[in-house]
Amino acid sequence: MDNSRRTFLKSISMLAASTALPLSSFAFGLGNEKLKVTLVGTGIRGNSFWGKRLVDTYHEILEFVGLCDINPGRLAYAKEYIGVKCPTFSDFEKMINETKPDLVIVTTKDSAHHEYIIKGLEMGCDVLTEKPLTIDEDKCQAILDAERESDRKLIVGFNYRWSPYTTRIKELLKNDTIGKLVSVDFNYYLNTSHGASYFRRWHGLREEGGTLLLHKATHHFDLMNWWLDSDPEEVFAYGDLEFYGSNGPFRGENCRVCDFKDKCDFYWDITKDSKMMKLYVDHEKHDGYIRDNCLYRPEINIYDKMSAQVKYSNNVVMNYSLTTYSPFEGYRVSFNGIKGRIEAWRHIPYLQDAHIDQKDMHAEEMNQNIDALNHEPLIIHKLWNDYKTEVVSSEKGGHGGGDKRLHDKIFVNPNKKDEFDRAAGVRDGAMSILIGIAARKSIESGNPIRIEELTTLVPRAKRLL
Numbered sequence: 469m470d471n472s473r474r475t476f477l478k479s480i481s482m483l484a485a486s487t488a489l490p491l492s493s494f495a496f497g498l499g500n501e502k503l504k505v506t507l508v509g510t511g512i513r514g515n516s517f518w519g520k521r522l523v524d525t526y527h528e529i530l531e532f533v534g535l536c537d538i539n540p541g542r543l544a545y546a547k548e549y550i551g552v553k554c555p556t557f558s559d560f561e562k563m564i565n566e567t568k569p570d571l572v573i574v575t576t577k578d579s580a581h582h583e584y585i586i587k588g589l590e591m592g593c594d595v596l597t598e599k600p601l602t603i604d605e606d607k608c609q610a611i612l613d614a615e616r617e618s619d620r621k622l623i624v625g626f627n628y629r630w631s632p633y634t635t636r637i638k639e640l641l642k643n644d645t646i647g648k649l650v651s652v653d654f655n656y657y658l659n660t661s662h663g664a665s666y667f668r669r670w671h672g673l674r675e676e677g678g679t680l681l682l683h684k685a686t687h688h689f690d691l692m693n694w695w696l697d698s699d700p701e702e703v704f705a706y707g708d709l710e711f712y713g714s715n716g717p718f719r720g721e722n723c724r725v726c727d728f729k730d731k732c733d734f735y736w737d738i739t740k741d742s743k744m745m746k747l748y749v750d751h752e753k754h755d756g757y758i759r760d761n762c763l764y765r766p767e768i769n770i771y772d773k774m775s776a777q778v779k780y781s782n783n784v785v786m787n788y789s790l791t792t793y794s795p796f797e798g799y800r801v802s803f804n805g806i807k808g809r810i811e812a813w814r815h816i817p818y819l820q821d822a823h824i825d826q827k828d829m830h831a832e833e834m835n836q837n838i839d840a841l842n843h844e845p846l847i848i849h850k851l852w853n854d855y856k857t858e859v860v861s862s863e864k865g866g867h868g869g870g871d872k873r874l875h876d877k878i879f880v881n882p883n884k885k886d887e888f889d890r891a892a893g894v895r896d897g898a899m900s901i902l903i904g905i906a907a908r909k910s911i912e913s914g915n916p917i918r919i920e921e922l923t924t925l926v927p928r929a930k931r932l933l
């Protein structure tokens with residue numbers, strides 16, 4: 469890896485001159501040795517993927533100059549875990565004023581993203597936010613306005629695009645393998661470990677995570693927008709809560725003190741997980757964030773089954789569903805074109821004759837160090853021909869290898885032309901959440917919702933890059 473500051477700066481300036489990629493305007497203070505980075509939101513994603521991994525991998529080209537969180541205990545732990553000496557702050561503006569960073573990384577819970585994205589841009593920083601961009605259309609519009617008025621840039625960390633498997637699908641579609649696309653079926657299955665985890669935490673409240681149609685499906689809708697290379701135009705959806713929340717047969721205050729430990733299939737002994745204890749339980753006293761909360765608590769107000777039909781501006785129709793208590797985790801997607809069909813899937817145990825440990829699977833997925841490969845097939849079936857099976861190899865950890873490729877793109881190879889246009893900016897971030905917002909509105913109103921009614925963004929038959 470050539471990671472000298474000179475090469476890095478040259479890459480950035482070449483990028484700015486030659487392309488419209490959203491990474492083009494990283495602003496470096498002249499005379500700084502390294503890219504000055506601050507991070508707000510020192511939970512698991514901030515600590516690990518955007519914290520420790522950046523320090524371990526890119527310490528020659530960047531340095532953390534500040535960390536911020538509303539929980540002082542977790543903040544202190546993050547500083548130690550990430551392995552940095554920079555100051556910590558509970559006040560974001562104070563951090564920006566005192567540390568003058570080039571880049572702000574936003575990894576708070578979803579409902580606070582807009583606040584830091586907008587403040588960061590207004591205070592003259594480039595901003596990189598975790599998905600989802602935000603959780604409703606008003607906040608989305610405020611972000612769009614702030615980005616337009618700022619000369620800084622906003623990047624959305626869509627890691628799924630960077631996995632070799634999803635990239636191969638993009639390549640096949642881009643190469644017109646099955647002709648003009650007409651329809652897509654996309655089914656995503658969250659298992660009783662990963663799926664359930666959302667109902668234990670802030671994600672279970674729509675005012676915090678916008679429902680899983682945003683928090684989770686933003687990944688899937690972004691993939692689809694990128695695969696189809698078109699913007700969504702209209703959405704009709706159904707959704708309900710039938711399994712978690714008040715549907716549960718019993719409930720307790722949290723797993724640790726629950727009277728139903730022996731009866732509950734979801735009982736989880738967090739005290740056996742030292743990382744979870746150090747990151748969350750040890751700091752509960754500051755903000756009441758209970759990591760092993762009861763997933764049958766009555767205040768849960770998100771959907772646990774969701775189904776949406778999305779009509780794209782290029783006339784493709786996508787049927788989407790998200791299940792949150794499947795016995796296995798994975799997805800199936802099939803594309804119908806006028807010359808044939810592509811079928812793809814990941815992690816479906818019966819289709820690969822595998823017995824995957826569903827409990828460990830998510831931990832493995834989130835693990836940045838697992839480079840062991842999965843070899844997974846996809847089917848290309850042209851009309852009037854026999855089908856062909858193609859095997860694609862992707863890393864097991866780090867979201868199918870997407871995580872590390874996204875990092876390299878941002879911090880090592882920003883100038884490298886990417887024939888698949890995997891870098892995502894504010895328009896991509898917005899278009900993916902607008903599908904979720906429209907789906908939510910459709911469920912609530914019983915009507916189809918047009919994307920153009922939500923913000924000033926006008927959907928296009930071919931995506932704007």
Ligand SMILES: NC(=O)c1ccc[n+]([C@@H]2O[C@H](COP(=O)([O-])OP(=O)(O)OC[C@H]3O[C@@H](n4cnc5c(N)ncnc54)[C@H](O)[C@@H]3O)[C@@H](O)[C@H]2O)c1
Nearest residue numbers: 509510511512513514537538539575576577578580598599
């Ligand atoms: N791309 C991916 O694959 C991926 C994976 C996991 C999480 N994420 C995203 O990362 C973000 C963080 O998720 P997580 O799992 O680390 O959650 P988490 O609950 O572990 O951490 C959230 C952190 O934000 C802090 N926080 C909450 N409100 C805040 C506020 N107003 N100001 C400052 N800090 C605040 C909390 O104290 C906590 O430390 C979310 O937006 C999530 O969608 C993305």
